[in-house]
Amino acid sequence: MWVYEKKLQYPAKVGRANLQMAKYLITQYGGPDGELAAALRYLTQRYNMPTPQAKGILTDIGTEEMAHLEIIATLVFKLMERATVDEIKRAGLGGYYADHDKSLFYVNGDGVPWTAAYIQAKGDPVADLHEDMAAEEKARATYQWLIDLSDDPDLNDTLKFLREREIVHFQRFGETLQIVQEYIDCKKVY
Amino acid sequence: MNREQLCQLKELMALEFTALELHLYLDTHPTDQRALMDYNSVVQQLTIARQRYQERYGPITYGEPSAYPWQWINEPWPWEICYE
Numbered sequence: 001m002w003v004y005e006k007k008l009q010y011p012a013k014v015g016r017a018n019l020q021m022a023k024y025l026i027t028q029y030g031g032p033d034g035e036l037a038a039a040l041r042y043l044t045q046r047y048n049m050p051t052p053q054a055k056g057i058l059t060d061i062g063t064e065e066m067a068h069l070e071i072i073a074t075l076v077f078k079l080m081e082r083a084t085v086d087e088i089k090r091a092g093l094g095g096y097y098a099d100h101d102k103s104l105f106y107v108n109g110d111g112v113p114w115t116a117a118y119i120q121a122k123g124d125p126v127a128d129l130h131e132d133m134a135a136e137e138k139a140r141a142t143y144q145w146l147i148d149l150s151d152d153p154d155l156n157d158t159l160k161f162l163r164e165r166e167i168v169h170f171q172r173f174g175e176t177l178q179i180v181q182e183y184i185d186c187k188k189v190y
Numbered sequence: 191m192n193r194e195q196l197c198q199l200k201e202l203m204a205l206e207f208t209a210l211e212l213h214l215y216l217d218t219h220p221t222d223q224r225a226l227m228d229y230n231s232v233v234q235q236l237t238i239a240r241q242r243y244q245e246r247y248g249p250i251t252y253g254e255p256s257a258y259p260w261q262w263i264n265e266p267w268p269w270e271i272c273y274e
């Protein structure tokens with residue numbers, strides 16, 4: 001089961017309302033390398049993991065990704081909060097507004113809705129952990145491109161925190177892969 | 191949210207983050223005794239800080255006591271706080 005904590009993992013800071021950034025940032029909410037994809041990928045892969053370390057790390061990183069999803073939602077919410085319809089139109093968010101007003105929805109930067117086709121659970125722990133490592137690198141790169149797109153130091157502070165988390169997750173998945181690999185090799189010998 | 195509460199909330203967030211970082215590390219290094227000691231000491235500080243925060247400002251998670259009326263629904267929610 002899961003229990004909610006009424007706080008964010010890290011302060012979600014926004015220097016000024018910026019609809020253009022909201023449009024870009026929403027891809028980390030519902031895009032291919034976003035936090036929803038990450039959370040759902042890890043949490044569904046954990047059932048077939050062969051070692052206790054792997055079951056633990058997928059559960060815990062999957063859970064942390066939910067906390068990141070909440071940070072992204074908060075950033076987008078704050079960036080759009082006080083926007084007028086005219087500003088929304090000018091930022092190219094008219095189509096988004098027609099479907100969702102200013103509510104949060106799982107789409108990428110171009111409005112394409114989230115799909116489970118973004119993720120996989122192969123049943124082969126080595127294949128799954130390689131996917132997870134690649135996913136972390138892609139998320140890290142996405143945060144880097146978002147930082148490049150933004151000139152808001154407050155927003156960038158939060159995005160840099162999230163970028164660093166992907167690096168740590170990549171590291172932990174790499175260690176997990178090695179543990180799983182050793183476990184499999186060991187089983188073959190006996 | 192006033193300055194003082196925000197300050198305490200950020201402290202709590204930082205402590206809990208430290209605990210989580212050690213937690214993930216321990217998942218793949220379960221026999222690292224030094225990391226485990228660090229983890230246990232952070233968790234001890236975190237328990238005290240969380241208790242103190244909740245006594246003043248109400249529950250921030252499930253299974254915690256509440257003053258009257260039911261404090262859980264008190265605003266601001268996490269996305270409504272100005273963190274700057």
Ligand SMILES: [Fe+2]
Binds near residue numbers: 038139165166169
């Ligand atoms: Fe991650």
